[in-house]
Amino acid sequence: MTEPKIVLALPMSDATLLPAFVEKWLAENASLIAVIGEGCEGIEDEIDWLIVGDGSDPSRFITTSSHPGETLDQVVEFATAWRVTADGPTQIVRI
Numbered sequence: 001m002t003e004p005k006i007v008l009a010l011p012m013s014d015a016t017l018l019p020a021f022v023e024k025w026l027a028e029n030a031s032l033i034a035v036i037g038e039g040c041e042g043i044e045d046e047i048d049w050l051i052v053g054d055g056s057d058p059s060r061f062i063t064t065s066s067h068p069g070e071t072l073d074q075v076v077e078f079a080t081a082w083r084v085t086a087d088g089p090t091q092i093v094r095i
Contacts (some may be wrong), residue, residue, distance in 0.1 A: 003031035005079040005090045008047075009072060010037025017095045018043070022050040026060060032082045033064045036075045040066040 006025055012018065025033060035044045044066035051060050063082075067075045072092070079090045 003029050005032040005082050006030050006034070007072070007075050007079050007090065007092045008033055008035045008043070009092055009094050010035065010040055010043060012043070012095050014095065018046060019050055021093070021095050022047055022062075025062060026051065030062050032079055033062055034067060034075050034079050034082075035064070036067045036070060036072060040068055 004025065008021075022033075033044075033047055035041075035047070044064050047062075047064050051062055051064070053060060065078075067078070070078075076090060076092065
């Protein structure tokens with residue numbers, strides 16, 4: 001079983017795409033969404049709320065992290081090293 005690891009590089013072209021982005025990676029069993037770029041901490045918080053929702057579905061879980069002041073290479077290295085139950089590919093995504 002592979003669990004993709006996602007690096008979301010900001011800025012977003014369209015913030016309204018964030019809910020669909022989160023649902024896509026929940027459906028694909030992503031193990032990590034790491035956010036990089038200006039405002040990454042706030043976007044990570046938004047992603048957390050989109051994942052948790054009202055808290056009634058414990059299966060909705062992805063680890064999130066934000067990386068202010070880090071380079072894309074550093075965050076990709078972090079994501080690539082991230083292992084949970086399986087080693088999935090690391091993907092850089094822009095929305």
